[in-house]
Amino acid sequence: MALGKNYTAQDCSLAKxxxxxxxxxxxxxxxxxxxxxxxYSDFLAxxxxxxxxxxxxxxxxxxxxxxAKHRYQDxxxxxxxxxxxxxxxxFPVIVTLSRWGERHLTTSGPSRYFLHRQCGTxxxxxxxxxxxxxxxxxxxxxxxxxxxxxGLRSDPVSKALQKPHRLLDPIx
Amino acid sequence: MALGKNYTAQDCSLAKxxxxxxxxxxxxxxxxxxxxxxxYSDFLAxxxxxxxxxxxxxxxxxxxxxxAKHRYQDxxxxxxxxxxxxxxxxFPVIVTLSRWGERHLTTSGPSRYFLHRQCGTxxxxxxxxxxxxxxxxxxxxxxxxxxxxxGLRSDPVSKALQKPHRLLDPIx
DNA sequence: GTAGAACGGTTCAATGAATGAACTAAAATG
DNA sequence: CATTTTAGTTCATTCATTGAACCGTTCTAC
Numbered sequence: 001m002a003l004g005k006n007y008t009a010q011d012c013s014l015a016k017x018x019x020x021x022x023x024x025x026x027x028x029x030x031x032x033x034x035x036x037x038x039x040y041s042d043f044l045a046x047x048x049x050x051x052x053x054x055x056x057x058x059x060x061x062x063x064x065x066x067x068a069k070h071r072y073q074d075x076x077x078x079x080x081x082x083x084x085x086x087x088x089x090x091f092p093v094i095v096t097l098s099r100w101g102e103r104h105l106t107t108s109g110p111s112r113y114f115l116h117r118q119c120g121t122x123x124x125x126x127x128x129x130x131x132x133x134x135x136x137x138x139x140x141x142x143x144x145x146x147x148x149x150x151g152l153r154s155d156p157v158s159k160a161l162q163k164p165h166r167l168l169d170p171i172x
Numbered sequence: 173m174a175l176g177k178n179y180t181a182q183d184c185s186l187a188k189x190x191x192x193x194x195x196x197x198x199x200x201x202x203x204x205x206x207x208x209x210x211x212y213s214d215f216l217a218x219x220x221x222x223x224x225x226x227x228x229x230x231x232x233x234x235x236x237x238x239x240a241k242h243r244y245q246d247x248x249x250x251x252x253x254x255x256x257x258x259x260x261x262x263f264p265v266i267v268t269l270s271r272w273g274e275r276h277l278t279t280s281g282p283s284r285y286f287l288h289r290q291c292g293t294x295x296x297x298x299x300x301x302x303x304x305x306x307x308x309x310x311x312x313x314x315x316x317x318x319x320x321x322x323g324l325r326s327d328p329v330s331k332a333l334q335k336p337h338r339l340l341d342p343i344x
Numbered sequence: 345g346t347a348g349a350a351c352g353g354t355t356c357a358a359t360g361a362a363t364g365a366a367c368t369a370a371a372a373t374g
Numbered sequence: 375c376a377t378t379t380t381a382g383t384t385c386a387t388t389c390a391t392t393g394a395a396c397c398g399t400t401c402t403a404c
Contacts, residue, residue, distance in 0.1 A: 248370060
């Protein structure tokens with residue numbers, strides 16, 4: 001219920017999108033899922049988000065079809081939250097907004113580089129590969145740490161994400 | 173104080189961006205400013221946002237450099253909120269997210285079309301003109317109403333925005 | 345077999361933000 | 375002079391977030 005009754009009155013697909021991903025914490029959850037985080041405790045470790053809020057956000061995202069809950073072992077029963085194709089299509093949104101923040105709100109340079117796996121070229125802010133002249137889907141992106149990556153976070157999940165990593169691949 | 177003390181711990185330009193535009197209502201204010209809305213009462217008419225929240229959001233956006241407050245008459249003193257270049261660079265974010273919402277959350281087709289002014293070609297979801305092979309800045313975009321524009325909103329500002337309109341041009 | 349610990353949550357009290365209505369102030373308009 | 379317009383502020387109520395504590399399984403170590 002991101003913007004609830006009020007956003008309904010907005011005849012606008014932006015408002016509809018914000019109903020799904022516009023709540024506090026939600027886009028950071030999506031970002032981490034894009035990076036390969038899948039488990040409740042891993043989201044928790046990286047985000048310093050209250051547990052109740054994380055539960056609620058994950059449920060909303062599953063409900064909306066951005067994430068899918070998937071039982072990966074039965075004993076003990078454990079589920080992971082995986083990006084759906086619909087969720088993976090949020091990749092350009094995340095890059096575009098990140099790059100905007102980078103240009104206007106930071107001084108220390110990019111914290112992460114996104115390269116086209118097939119050719120190694122750095123993506124444009126719009127998630128396009130200028131060399132291949134295509135929009136690059138999340139699955140084809142290799143993420144590398146940049147100079148702005150402060151290493152502030154010392155939890156194991158963040159540590160794992162400081163290594164080069166293919167998007168959507170599980171961490172570890 | 174979008175995500176306040178907690179987001180500070182995220183070594184990430186996405187989190188920084190969300191500090192500025194991630195609060196409830198904020199991106200809708202930015203959208204309307206992109207469409208040419210400039211005055212307090214016009215934002216109010218279109219958004220059904222509580223006045224106190226609008227005041228606070230406008231102040232935050234001015235503070236961050238996304239909008240600039242500009243005195244356009246002295247008697248009575250009247251200010252308008254205009255997009256800065258930094259704010260205008262949010263255009264790709266808005267289109268990308270809108271188009272995602274359109275693809276996955278609506279049935280009635282696009283509510284607005286964005287065309288490259290110079291050539292009339294419809295923009296890609298990333299705000300690129302496929303004909304001219306350039307990223308199109310907000311100033312060069314012509315906005316047309318689409319089939320999904322419900323006409324639900326009957327306030328004069330929304331009515332004015334149902335006509336073809338160049339982005340960032342004042343409404344009226 | 346028992347004692348922790350790990351995981352994935354829920355529950356609860358306290359705080360903080362959003363809402364909607366009413367109020368203010370300054371100037372234009374009739 | 376009374377009313378309207380614009381751009382706010384103030385305030386009481388409601389709603390969401392926070393952080394800490396708790397819970398029920400199941401695994402691991404002893």
